[in-house]
Amino acid sequence: MGKVAVVFAAAAVVAACSVAAVMVGRRMRSRRKWRTVVGILKEFEDACDTPVGRLRQVVDAMAVEMHAGLASEGGSKLKMLLTFVDGLPNGTEKGTFYALHLGGTYFRILRVHLGGQRSYLDVQDVERHPIPSHLMNSTSEVLFNFLAFSLERFIEKEGNESDSQGVRRELAFTFSFPVKHTSISSGVLIKWTKGFKISEMVGKDIAECLQGALNRRGLDMHVAALVNDTVGALSLGYYHDPDTVIAVIFGTGSNACYLERTDAIIKCQGLLTTSGSMVVNMEWGNFWSSHLPRTSYDIELDAESSNSNDMGFEKMISGLYLGDIVRRVILRMSQGSDIFGPTSSVLSEPYVLRTNSVSAMHEDDTPDLEEVARILKDLGVSDVPLKVRKVVVKICDVVTRRAGRLAAAGIAGILKKIGRDGSGGITSGRSRNEIQMQKRTVVAVEGGLYMNYNMFREYMEEALVEILGEEVSQYVVVKAMEDGSSIGSALLVASLQS
Numbered sequence: 001m002g003k004v005a006v007v008f009a010a011a012a013v014v015a016a017c018s019v020a021a022v023m024v025g026r027r028m029r030s031r032r033k034w035r036t037v038v039g040i041l042k043e044f045e046d047a048c049d050t051p052v053g054r055l056r057q058v059v060d061a062m063a064v065e066m067h068a069g070l071a072s073e074g075g076s077k078l079k080m081l082l083t084f085v086d087g088l089p090n091g092t093e094k095g096t097f098y099a100l101h102l103g104g105t106y107f108r109i110l111r112v113h114l115g116g117q118r119s120y121l122d123v124q125d126v127e128r129h130p131i132p133s134h135l136m137n138s139t140s141e142v143l144f145n146f147l148a149f150s151l152e153r154f155i156e157k158e159g160n161e162s163d164s165q166g167v168r169r170e171l172a173f174t175f176s177f178p179v180k181h182t183s184i185s186s187g188v189l190i191k192w193t194k195g196f197k198i199s200e201m202v203g204k205d206i207a208e209c210l211q212g213a214l215n216r217r218g219l220d221m222h223v224a225a226l227v228n229d230t231v232g233a234l235s236l237g238y239y240h241d242p243d244t245v246i247a248v249i250f251g252t253g254s255n256a257c258y259l260e261r262t263d264a265i266i267k268c269q270g271l272l273t274t275s276g277s278m279v280v281n282m283e284w285g286n287f288w289s290s291h292l293p294r295t296s297y298d299i300e301l302d303a304e305s306s307n308s309n310d311m312g313f314e315k316m317i318s319g320l321y322l323g324d325i326v327r328r329v330i331l332r333m334s335q336g337s338d339i340f341g342p343t344s345s346v347l348s349e350p351y352v353l354r355t356n357s358v359s360a361m362h363e364d365d366t367p368d369l370e371e372v373a374r375i376l377k378d379l380g381v382s383d384v385p386l387k388v389r390k391v392v393v394k395i396c397d398v399v400t401r402r403a404g405r406l407a408a409a410g411i412a413g414i415l416k417k418i419g420r421d422g423s424g425g426i427t428s429g430r431s432r433n434e435i436q437m438q439k440r441t442v443v444a445v446e447g448g449l450y451m452n453y454n455m456f457r458e459y460m461e462e463a464l465v466e467i468l469g470e471e472v473s474q475y476v477v478v479k480a481m482e483d484g485s486s487i488g489s490a491l492l493v494a495s496l497q498s
């Protein structure tokens, strides 16, 4: 071999070695990045873990906090608010009634016509619109004028066909925010939740604000009841099935109410009702316990929210927040490695990933996870390989599984408080016989998250059986109530007239 050939051969070997070294280097870096992502996922999954032992601790904490909230004003993060609802619609109601419902994302208007028999419930003209986002930060005048205007348009559409012509219309105002009631038809706003922020309204009578706006428009409508959305759902549940004693909402936010004996409401000594009970609005979104599996993502979400240090339970289980937890985990992965490409500025925007998209990704059954790819593209993340898409689905699963299981623990906590969890409950004020008899108990559930996100619903129902055990859970019936809060509120107003 000549000298030149030897030099060439040596150079070729060196070049081949460097190419190989670069490739090995790349592969090692890529493996390291993948390990980073897997590490973030594993750490997140562990932090979200909800074995049944932990769920039982949450159940106990919920029951204890309920007691504390009933014992004294400010005794717990659970406000356990009186609703002044001491009787629920029983099916004998008659006439035409209206409901206006201000939720966290939607407002709804509807009319019900009742024929005096349970089977004769005609729900008419359900209108459902997204709440224009500027209203959430406006003034009370702007908000209530908008609601009155929407009601006026609704009534105009009735034309001459309605039975209500010439008669004052009775309206339920379903209001999905915490209110301190002074009667069934009046109460002041305690605080805003779910991203609403009209500070001048805190402390104002909500029913009076709406009635004022209706009067200003010359509408002959009477705000006959101010109803928490959970109480509306309970009313519809009870109307169909008198074993219904608990109602829970999983929508933009989350909350629960239940029927409590007045003598257990210790903070209101001497509270007398004909039925001996009253519906208590728990405002359970604000529940907190050190047993809740909280991650660094939850802490950051809370710190950056408009209501930090508030509504800790709601921020782990409700529709407004699940998407943002998922987004935060993806963002952290994207910052820690380049498997999502260059970090997208869209992905850095709070709340840009909605829970609707989380369920669409979670339930994507295409072999290549095309829906996941499409949603990621909307977030400014393109061309991610299948294994990365699978990681995203896993994040959705972890977040929703934790939410569903904690939601179940919350429900089991209420069952425990009222002695329907089969354990004998917390005994104060209850007779032994009452504890030992396992009664059929219906839990009315509604809200967009529960109604539309199958995996959330399945995880919740599965965990409820796990917590209660097969035997007791046979007595606990979870019933979905579509539009329950609005329809039920109208039924409640009807029951007040009869």
Ligand code: ADP
Pocket: 102, 103, 104, 105, 106, 107, 176, 250, 251, 252, 253, 318, 319, 320, 355, 356, 357, 359, 360, 446, 447, 448, 449, 452, 453
């Ligand atoms: P509101 O909270 O205004 O009363 P809903 O009860 O209809 O309204 O809940 C709306 C919320 O439910 C949405 O903001 C979203 O968080 C959640 N949601 C609605 N549809 C879905 C879905 N397909 N998958 C997951 N979450 C959903």
Ligand code: MG
Pocket: 103, 104, 176, 229, 249, 251, 252, 447, 485
């Ligand atoms: Mg709602």
